Amino acid sequence: MVRIMKTLSKIKIKKKSPPEAAKVLGRYIVSDPKIGHGKPTFRGTRVFVADVLEQVASGKY
Numbered sequence: 001m002v003r004i005m006k007t008l009s010k011i012k013i014k015k016k017s018p019p020e021a022a023k024v025l026g027r028y029i030v031s032d033p034k035i036g037h038g039k040p041t042f043r044g045t046r047v048f049v050a051d052v053l054e055q056v057a058s059g060k061y
Contacts, residue, residue, distance in 0.1 A: 022032035029049055031040050040049040055061050 020033045020038075022030050022034075024030055025040055028043050029040050030043050031038050035041055035046055036048060041047060042049065042052075
């Protein structure tokens with residue numbers, strides 16, 4: 001039993017880091033690690049800001 005306790009005391013357990021919170025980047029833009037791996041999106045959607053800007057720049061809209 002003592003052997004087992006010594007072995008267990010040597011095992012290092014990794015602690016989970018606290019989850020990152022969503023960052024508000026503006027009135028309508030947020031960056032949330034849970035949505036799109038933290039890429040900027042429009043609040044309440046999964047629409048990437050980069051995609052919309054790309055479409056506007058290309059003249060599609």
